[in-house]
Amino acid sequence: MENKNRDYHFFASDFIFDRVNVDTADDTSSLKNIEKVTWKNFVPSTEEDQLYKQSLKVLLGRIMAKYVSKFQWMKSILPTHIPHTFDDVMSQRSDVCWLPVMLKNEAFYSDCIHIMKAYESQVIQWYTKSGRACDQQSKLYKRFYKTSSGRDKGTLFNLKLNIERSNVNGNVKSRFEAHEDFVLTVGNAYFLSFVMHKFGMDSLDAEPKHPLLKTNIKYMHNKQTEDIFEHIISEIIQDLLCIFPKEEPCMLLNVEVLNTSLLVESQWDEGILKFTLRINNNNIIFNVTPEQAKRGQTIDLTVCGKRVPVRVTQTHSKAQDDLYNYVMQFLQWFFIILTFKDAIKEGDSDRTNITLKFCIPVFFGHSVLSKYLEECIDYILKTEIVLSQKMSLKVRYGSFVNMTGNKGENKATDMQKENEVLVLKELIRGLGSNKTEKAIISITKAAPVIQNIVTNFDKMVNIYDKHTYHKKRSMEGDISVLMKKLIPLNIWTPTPGRTLENFQKIKKSPHDIDRAHFKGIIMGKVNRLKRGIPVPTALSDDSDSEKE
Template sequence: MEGAKDLKRLSLTPQARLEHLDPIVCELWHLKQDLLEKLFKRFFDKKSSSEPGTLSHLKTILKKSDVNGKVKSNFRAHSDFINLIITEMIVEQAKEFVTNGGFDNLVPDNITAATKGTKTRVRDEVMNKFMNMYMYNENDNDTTRETSTEPDELYNYCCQLCQWGLHFMALDNTASEGDIMRVIPNLMKCIPFLFSHSKLSKYLVECLDVILKCKSASTLTRTRILEGFFVNRKGGVGKNVEADLVQEHFVRNQKELIRGLGANKTDKAILRVTGAANAISHILEDLDTNLKIPTRRGHHSPDSNEKDISAIRQCFREIHPFKVTPGRKCSKFKFGTPEFKVNTEQLLSSLETIIQRISNGLVADEDDEEQ
């Protein structure tokens, strides 16, 4: 879109110059989809289905045939699968934390009778210790953590998977709550994840572009940008969705109506039918609801149930993925450390180059895979 505005810069009227399309920012749902796709490329391998604790192995246990690593073809199935796995992994981390004496010397015996301030302090200390133990805290300089010459590859794999998955869940929660205060921190946190896949990532550039625009914009413009990311179509707390997802549904409805016109359709007919796309869609939805016609889906994606949760917990209790076992192998994934890291010097160098290009009004280079 920025390139289109550059081409129209010498037009005679403001409308022809597309001045009303400002500011142009990234689309959060597409960013979330891209992050999930990169997560599966990093942690999902069909050949690792025989290795307990990996995503492919857990997918096989749950018989999720629609989870195949192709996120764009079935986003919902992959999203639900990751949310379930990461939630149960955090539960397993909490169990190991308690087993290893995570509460020792932190929780007094009479905690139930303590004041509110004492309970808050103890809670913060316990959570900080838990976050440090599993490398969730940034800039963690804990030198007391045990190290081994023989890395535990499964432990490293699961810890890094949790760090990626928890950020994906944070993006999901931010959208549902419509929390504009978390948008910029989430975009900043996305940068190293996207950079680890490719320094020419399209959405890496988009994240930087939004951050720079919000930083340089006025308070009113900044608020307009952030509030424009989310839409609440039906009302209710926690019922927000990304604005670009709503637009995707709108475009889909338009395409279905245009396809129904058949051959030899005129421009006037297309404009007339697409102008009523939303109204027609609502009428059809209400009709299906009244007639109790189930929604047609291209993929069978049943919701997770207690049986799935029990199967995952039983698997984790057998292998103890978060109990450090030096020398334990995970042949398809060779992660040297449990903490996700990127080369800071290369990251800063790439960011400086991208920021310079954005400041000059140039479209940054993109990876061919991202286009």
């Protein structure tokens, strides 16, 4: 390390003991036949949709109980923690052993060999002696946050100006917490504005209007209130949630015949669009391919000996409501973030995988070159198909660590690693300017012991970490301000023709994508990943062009 003008890349890692008992799990074969993988393995199934909805019912119920005074009766029936298969195990404290850093770069195959060899040596030594959330929000801001949209009322940038969030600039990685807090604030405000609209309320303290809501509801037995809650929250989920359609959606076609334009909804039949028209008292079935419909296709008919041309083109002529679509699509992202955050805290791997499947069409809609799309597909491919049951459990539940041993206090393993790296960097800086590679490795080996000694000493002499306290904006206050701006916009009363200058023709659902292209891209990436070929770094795109 003689060259002082060179940047050196060190590889830091740790060893985490399994909390989930995998001794009886099968380790002889893959979970599924890799040769029978289809694109459907990477989007939510019907059962997974239901689990996602059940999770959202609790998460949205918590928001209603917190901010709407007349729904506080929900608090008594909402669980503090959403149960899952290994909730007891994931409440146990994680045992994390730090490994010494290595002057290796994991981006090179040769260095990876050295890293694995070092792991092997370290494990043998121990045996002898003992006898990925920021990324998704970056995409969200690229989709919904435009500094030119200050005049588009109800959009992110417009609302940011109204509550004076000067620390939100669209660069998520520079100020992650500020941007996350703003997304949650706006998401809560959008959702609460829908609640007010649905229940005919003019303020968050007004009496909600619904046939099932009685004035004495807070005095009812839990069984009765649970039934009422289930009915009400199911209505809300039905109105707000957009899931990935299991069947090909109908395509709206514009049909021109005999100087008359007709709007026709076609039906899919084995990749062909079919629709029926009654011409001269005859029912005629038309067949066109999606490609023909997109570019326009003329079909010649012979009626009573005369040629009758029929022009068929795909259309979106139903007038859109850009503001309604903008808010609806934002809420789909908001729901994913809510579910992700809660699933990680609970250490719920099932919900994490389901949420990743909801993310895959979203990232595809952003860009087919998105590295996050590739990572989601790779994780699902490995943990649900390629790996054995034993290794899958190790990977899935090794993605979380719990440093306190309390329920609902798990966090992502890579976040814990980032915290450890901060400690390592501080120790390395303490070596001075003439440090050697051997000295760096030695000090990082002792890092956990040094940290424990320092922590215990500080506790004994009552020395506490010095923090700079910054005044945090009140989410309740900001939501109140946002509600005053959103209510007059009548977002939830669809207004055909209402436009946003910077978000024209934005789609209602992030799952409204070119399905044929989606299937091809998914299977192309899967086939490459099956051969162990990662996405080339040069092709990975984080600043790709926006798709509406």
